[in-house]
Amino acid sequence: DVKVTQSSRYLVKRTGEKVFLECVQDMDHENMFWYRQDPGLGLRLIYFSYDVKMKEKGDIPEGYSVSREKKERFSLILESASTNQTSMYLCASSSGTGGNQPQHFGDGTRLSIL
Amino acid sequence: LxxxxxxxxxxxxxxxxVNITCSHNNIATNDYxxxxxxxxxxGPRFIIQGYKTKVTNEVASLFIPADxxxxxxxxxxxxxxxxxxxxxxxGAHRRLTGGGNKLTFGTGTQLKVEL
Structure with a gap:
């Protein structure tokens, strides 16, 4: 069974801090994704990566960056956290190159920016 | 989009x-x-996927009309x-687009099942 692990379930940070959210998958998947989930807005794609060191912007990349130095690990970085980045963050992975493969999600990191 | x-x-x-319908008027040719x-x-868990007509697995069915x-x-x-x-x-995630990759989740349907 695919396992996507997010390093923290809950995180509290202060405005202006640099924040790292880590995600690891154990199925050698090519693709990894970062979403944020907010009430009434559903899931919105921030970034995805289809290979090591490769990244593509999603719907809402502003204020975020990502890093993928190893195939199994995908990091989301908030360079200078702001209160409007308080949200649930979900990481996912999928296999293949066709773009339609089902995604496997982690259980999320609930991030609060004070 | x-x-x-x-x-x-x-x-x-x-x-x-239970039947839950999703409208997606602007679906692209390559979109699943x-x-x-x-x-x-x-986190969300995959249930079922389809491109057209009907798909069935052990937990659900997915009906997609011709349009x-x-x-x-x-x-x-x-x-x-x-x-x-x-x-x-x-939608599908696409490589080398330079940005604006579109994977459009709906806002979700809360299903409540009672006795």
Whole structure:
């Protein structure tokens, strides 16, 4: 069974801090994704990566960056956290190159920016 | 951008069939339709995926009309444990686009199943 692990379930940070959210998958998947989930807005794609060191912007990349130095690990970085980045963050992975493969999600990191 | 629209909530009783419809008028030729289930404090979990006509697996069926502008997730004989949020996802992630990759999740349908 695919396992996507997010390093923290809950995180509290202060405005202006640099924040790292880590995600690891154990199925050698090519693709990894970062979403944020907010009430009434559903899931919105921030970034995805289809290979090591490769990244593509999603719907809402502003204020975020990502890093993928190893195939199994995908990091989301908030360079200078702001209160409007308080949200649930979900990481996912999928296999293949066709773009339609089902995604496997982690259980999320609930991030609060004070 | 294939914007999706789903009902916000639905109520049902154990043993009934539940049908949740998702509208996606701007679906692109290459887009698949995927449904996910999410329980509180968990990430979404894949249920079923289709491109056209009908797809069935051990937990659900997915009906897609010829114009593909909508899709219906059918859950046969629901139980209390099917109480969850159901998301419709339309689109595919594409490489080398330079930005604006579109994977459009609907805002989800909260299904509540009662005895």
């Amino acid at each position: 294939a914007k999706t629209t789903q009902p916000i909530s639905m109520d049902s009783y154990e043993g009934q069939e 339709i995927t449904w996910y289930q999410q329980f509180p404090s968990q 593909r502008k909508s899709s219906t997730l059918s859950l046969p004989r629901v139980s209390l444990s099917d109480t969850a949020v159901y998301y419709c996802l339309v």
